[in-house]
Amino acid sequence: MPKMTLSHMEVSLVFAVVCSIVMGIVSKRTNIDRIQYGLYTFGCFIVALFGLGWLMYLGHG
Amino acid sequence: MSTPAPRATSIPWIPLVGIAWLIPGAGHFLLKRTTRAILMFVCVLVSFLLGLMLRGAFFEPQYGDLFTTLIYCGGYIGNLASGAFYFISVWFGYNQPDVAGHVHDYGTKLLVAAGLMNLLAVVDTYEIATGKKE
Numbered sequence: 001m002p003k004m005t006l007s008h009m010e011v012s013l014v015f016a017v018v019c020s021i022v023m024g025i026v027s028k029r030t031n032i033d034r035i036q037y038g039l040y041t042f043g044c045f046i047v048a049l050f051g052l053g054w055l056m057y058l059g060h061g
Numbered sequence: 062m063s064t065p066a067p068r069a070t071s072i073p074w075i076p077l078v079g080i081a082w083l084i085p086g087a088g089h090f091l092l093k094r095t096t097r098a099i100l101m102f103v104c105v106l107v108s109f110l111l112g113l114m115l116r117g118a119f120f121e122p123q124y125g126d127l128f129t130t131l132i133y134c135g136g137y138i139g140n141l142a143s144g145a146f147y148f149i150s151v152w153f154g155y156n157q158p159d160v161a162g163h164v165h166d167y168g169t170k171l172l173v174a175a176g177l178m179n180l181l182a183v184v185d186t187y188e189i190a191t192g193k194k195e
Contacts, residue, residue, distance in 0.1 A: 001113050001127060001155070002114060003114060003116060004111075004114045004115060004123065005114075005115070005164050005169065006111070006115060006164070008163070008167070009192040010110075011115075011167040014107070014108075014111060014171075015093070015108070015170075015174060018105075018107055018108050018174075018178065019104075019174070019178065020106040021100055022100075022101065022104050022178045022182070023181075025097050025100060025101060025182075025185065026181045026184070027184065029194065029195055036074050052169055
């Protein structure tokens with residue numbers, strides 16, 4: 001198994017993508033709702049990622 | 062006009078849930094939800110393979126204070142939830158020690174995340190099989 005190194009940002013993005021797809025699949029009943037919810041979840045992950053990142057950056061002084 | 066209630070499948074749910082746990086996406090596939098099955102399989106596989114390539118560690122059950130028990134036993138259950146992926150990697154001798162380092166840590170979290178996503182797929186399979194969901 002090859003070894004690789006990813007940054008926090010890259011891992012977070014991959015996690016956000018796969019998790020949003022799974023959340024979309026299991027949470028809603030119609031395909032259009034699934035796509036919308038998947039995109040919404042992905043957006044929430046990104047907002048949390050950048051929001052918390054900036055919060056920690058600014059809080060750190 | 063109201064939407065018709067989803068119908069339960071003729072396949073018994075217990076073996077279906079077992080297969081869904083062992084092979085991610087297989088439950089959806091057997092229930093003829095092919096697109097969802099492929100997406101589930103790919104998502105769990107990507108997360109698991111990245112976890113391995115980042116050299117994440119598998120959790121072993123450990124007991125002590127509440128947090129230790131919760132983290133290590135919970136992590137072990139999360140790893141087991143990946144089904145065949147976990148057993149195959151252990152069988153092939155993957156045994157990464159839990160070492161310090163952020164990249165290893167990302168890998169460990171992705172390995173558990175793969176199991177938890179498969180757990181969601183198993184629950185979804187159960188709901189479809191028992192007619193609670195389409």
